[in-house]
Amino acid sequence: MPKDHGIGASQKRREDVRFLTGAGNYTDDINLHGQAYVYFLRSDMAHGKINKVDTEEASQMPGVVRIFTGADFEGIGGLPCGWQVTDKNGDPMKEPAHPVLAQGKVRHVGDPVAAVVADSLEEARTAAEAIELDIEELPAVVDMKAALADGATKVHDDLSDNLCYDWQFGTDTEATDKAFAEAAHVTTLELVNNRLVANPMEPRVAVGDYSRANDESTLYTTSQNPHVIRLLMGAFVLGIPEHKLRVVAPDVGGGFGTKIFHYAEEAFCTFAARQINRPVKWTSSRSEAFMSDAHGRDHVTKIELALDADNNFTAVRTDTYANMGAYLSTFSSSVPTWLHGTLMAGNYKTPAVQVNVKAVFTNTVPVDAYRGAGRPEATFQLERVIDKAARELGVDPIALRRQNFITQFPYETPVAVAYDTGDYEATMAKMEELMDIPGFPERRKASEAKGKLRGLGVNCFIEACGIAPSNLVGQLGARAGLYDAATVRVNATGSISVMVGAHSHGQGHETAFPQVVAEMLGIDESMVDIVHGDTSKIPFGMGTYGSRSIAVCGSAMVRATEKIINKAKKIAAHLLEAAETDIELKDGQFSVAGTDKSVAWGDVTLAAYVPHNYPLEDIEPGLEETAFYDPSNFTYPAGAYACEVELDPETGEVTIEKFVSADDFGNVINPMIVEGQVHGGIAQGIGQALLENCAYDENGQLLSASYMDYAMPRADDLPHMANYTVDHSCQTPCTHNPLGVKGCGEAGAIGSPPTVVNAVIDALQSGGHKVEHIDMPVSPSRVWAAMNG
Amino acid sequence: MYSFDMVRPTSVADAVSALGQDEAQALGGGQTLIPTLKQRLAMPSVLVSLSGIDELKGVCREDNGDLSIGGGTTHATVAAEAAAHYPGLASLAGGIGDPAVRNRGTIGGSLANNDPSACYPAAALGSGATIVTNTREIAADDYFQGMFTTALEEGEIITSVRFPVPEAAGYAKFEQPASRFALTAVYVAKYADGVRVAVTGASENGVFRWTEAEQALSSNFSPDAVAGLSVPADGMISDLHGTAAYRAHLVGVMTKRAVAAAS
């Protein structure tokens, strides 16, 4: 019998009642008395020198309250980057200024030049059309290699060139070169990890408010981490201390990474509200989102894999160009380095792994973390090159992976991380079983009978989640600790509010987190609620990203609940006139071991708040505890994925016919939610593999600037449910957090792109097409071109 | 959007006179025009909604057997009501956009807009239809004049479209992955006096007839008949979603498939 409550129960998501009935409270639902609206006039040029922004006529237009330009932000901080990467020469990365509104130059299409605040959005927009811009167009740098060429136009004139950093990591060059020199076989692959636009269903919104009465600012924003925004904006941009700045992220309609970062529009609305003493609201249009939300991925990589005569992997070396865009977004510098390089060992015991990354400034929208962040890029290149190696060597790609699996844990990789636990053989075997690998030749025959090619692609992956151990990331350049916090507030009648630093924007925290507390206390989940997303209500928190919420914030919640239990036992011991050590808690009852004497949870909580009969000399009244939890290591979810595609050789169209994921997430709190997370992640991974393409032309114009050209995955792009299995039954619990959980939010997006591309290449090869690689998205036209190239 | 006035006449005559005003523009289903207005790419002073005009709506069989479709008829209505008379056309209409688009968008709006990737232009040209307006009748062969360009005069309203009903017709649409408009699509219709083949989505000049395929299919209406034929890549659209060569190739594939699907 599956459990129906507590840890392991597939409880329906309680938040869905409001989401599905239109009763959510999103930032755009917040309308404050007297609010004004801001319209950002954005650059339509990729690169230009601002000679003049003439707002005089526009300022006289109806409804205009005030027009701001870059000059209004002189002396005010720019948007900070949260991670310092050190170049291989020991120099710090280059960190150009990132003003709230453009100063001196515009550096990408969408760069905000002016902000018109008016009584209505339409008036603001009309006035913006009357602003006279004198911007001298400069040549744009778009291609990363061209950006690094001698004499290339500089995105930032005050920097020596467009190279942000040149980073090297892992095994030293001598040992790596030696491994390659001694290799029996070397496989090389050059590939692109395509630039993506996250496209959460809800675009970004910010509402700034200011109270002159107590000099307090409030920002309502679509954020995955309101405390991080308070810290970055308060301390580095606007100089507002925490006690005068409240950041609220109410219901948020999806983030996928792009709502982690501190954006100019947030700082602007907070700043402008103080200036004009009125609330200021901004709601991104979808078109604005395409040119102002941080993009994802955009790596160009060469990877080499060395093998010995027995097909053991002996070395991996990568050379990656990572696009930073025009400015450094909050976590941008860490994505191609610490979130990517540290995963380059994959699931394999390769003794030498060297990662080289050049981060490059270009005249494009800043690039930052997007679901998976660095780990999909690592997995994609490694799993593609392994597939190619298997074909070159004429060996089974599953067998080649299996032979090289890490089997002993803990395992120290050559790239700084130590995997605490895992069982890659188990997930591989589970995948093979669910996929019915032996039945593939029959299925291929059936496809061929219809004139189609059929391919099978497999893939293994590992990710580092639950970010992150603060002391480790501090050594790696993080400018913040990545712990989390929770306060468990038990009310007099025994109901509980848990204030958590993690923010839920689709992950189902409001359902899953109470399952943990309810399990620990033996009470019903309906007695427990989660409070999140408001810096004035919750103690602290680093937010939700990197599949960290349950592993890090959930652990803080467990620690706080343990403190509650300890205190409650003391109270129960007093009420029961027994020794504290004899008190047991089971099913919401405190009993004296070996007797039938007990008191209920509610009696104890009431005694804490109505302390008439209470050990006042030993403990304080009340029942509320806070815990901060800093993990001692990352968690390492891993899995084996497989997919079968059908390819129409006449059109190049690829359809996914069968998909299996076998994941090891350690313990699972709510299986239904976990499966939903994996389904969503796989949909995004399939989107990246087959459909999504954020493309610029050579002048830095965004070619895929709307849904007319940017292809999002839709339901019919995914395999039918009968041929789609998401499994998480292989479980090696995390060894270092109290719940034994690893995190599941990004796995699907990490594991699926190489699976799909491997399957497409297999299909083409089966039809006699000697195609080794097609860059994502593997669109019909690209497949056809590869077949006919 | 910029502000504008809106009128909702109930007769074609009233609509025509309303369209006589300065900067007036007809509003059909709004599926193209409203997004354009929202982006401030158009600035009409008056929108003349055609949705209240009953005489512009409906599907009916004329005495000579032609199928006449009111210019204000939605794609969903055509999909449902033309099915018994002209299944090839009905299935094309049923594959436009999504249900919301089909419930609002109209045949008149689609033909007036003449998007180079739209579906209806292929059906109209492929059927040798007649575009009927408040002032005249225009043969499809004369109506389409390149991307987003038609024979319509300012203020002219498409009141109906008259389709000769073929013995068999089929539409094969290869969807552009993002918009799901036609990346390349082909409409074939077999009449007693020959086969017509119209291609949309592919050419920089908008919808066009592929005469070579028409000849081949007129003597042998089977997918094999076009096997050896191809159109040149010159003048084909090249964009993010496909090169000119790819589109030229798809013209052949989709023609074959349209013939195979013809009913």
Ligand SMILES: Cc1cc2nc3c(=O)[nH]c(=O)nc-3n(C[C@H](O)[C@H](O)[C@H](O)COP(=O)(O)OP(=O)(O)OC[C@H]3O[C@@H](n4cnc5c(N)ncnc54)[C@H](O)[C@@H]3O)c2cc1C
């Ligand atoms: C998401 C989406 C997907 C779509 N997919 C497809 C697709 O797959 N295939 C396809 O073919 N189309 C597609 N379309 C376009 C759709 O078919 C539109 O309905 C059509 O292009 C315009 O018709 P409308 O009635 O909405 O016209 P409107 O948007 O109201 O008007 C368009 C133009 O036509 C003029 N006009 C309108 N009616 C008349 C008339 N009776 N006489 C003269 N002028 C008139 C207007 O003044 C305007 O200039 C899609 C649209 C959307 C939004």
